Amino acid sequence: MDTLEKLFEETLRDIFYAEKAILKNLPKMARKAKSPALAAAFEEHIEQTEGQVDRLEQIFEMIGKAPRGKRCPAIDGLAEEAGEIMQEAKDATVRDAGVLAAAQAVEHYEISRYGTLAAWADKLNMTEAAELLRTTLQEEKDTDAKLSELALSEINVEADEGDAKTSGRKSKGGRKEAAE
Template sequence: MTIKTAEDLFIHELSDIYSAEKQLTKALPRLARAVTDPELSAAFETHLEETLDQVDRIDQIVERLGIRLKRIKCAAMEGLIEEGKDAIDGIEKGPVRDAALIGGAQKVEHYEIASYGTIAALAKQLGYKAALPLLLETLEEEKATDAKLTRLADSGGNAAAAAA
């Protein structure tokens, strides 16, 4: 896709995060099953529900703005998900794997935070008032998930991994 305008960039970035979210909906159930900490498993399951809502919000943005997303695959999310698979395959189930998956999930959250922040800034500049609240809602959810993962790591995940 040739990007020539801010609107082209907005559509490209929205298409990219749409792909990322769709990939994540397939990866999160696998993560929830791969961990031993029930609170971490529940956090992954909760984030799956949020991710499905986020995909729906992108669909709403597309409808409200009358735009078409591009059929692209988010290579960054693909790589982050592959790292998670490597951790699942390469680390015995237990606290060390849980800690690795918390770290991997936070990488995902940071990518999503950067993406939604960028897209929201573009929406604001382009005057897409119908899209901005939906984007900001998702951005806040991503920040909250990152904070929850930090709490899980701090409240025992990393200590359990260090003791293992």
């Protein structure tokens, strides 16, 4: 790559691949979620991700390129990690906490990519593409914030309480939980 335009295109292909991979994995994560709120968050993000793919396809059209992805080892690794958590976690509340954390890792990756792409689109005077990328960037930030709130208000609390029950230690609430 010897131009910013080419770097932009290659990174666009990377995030396109990532979004397609996310669309394959989110339904699995939603099915495995014990928490109805977590499952609903994943289902909502499926619809949102479909819109993000549509925006990426629009940008490919703007630059005169076919919308196709380029393998992204980072997203493949994050998906593999989520898969391992879904398989290995014995306790459903712990699994929810782990899968939520894996989903946030994906969101952080996407936030980084979309922020960079929007900045490059600005530099390349691609105003409409930059606007589309910023729309997606904001959605990713909003999703990350929703996942954080869900983790703090429900998922991590339940995982900690379940752990306290089985270990006989005091939960964060300060009361000793009896082992069941």
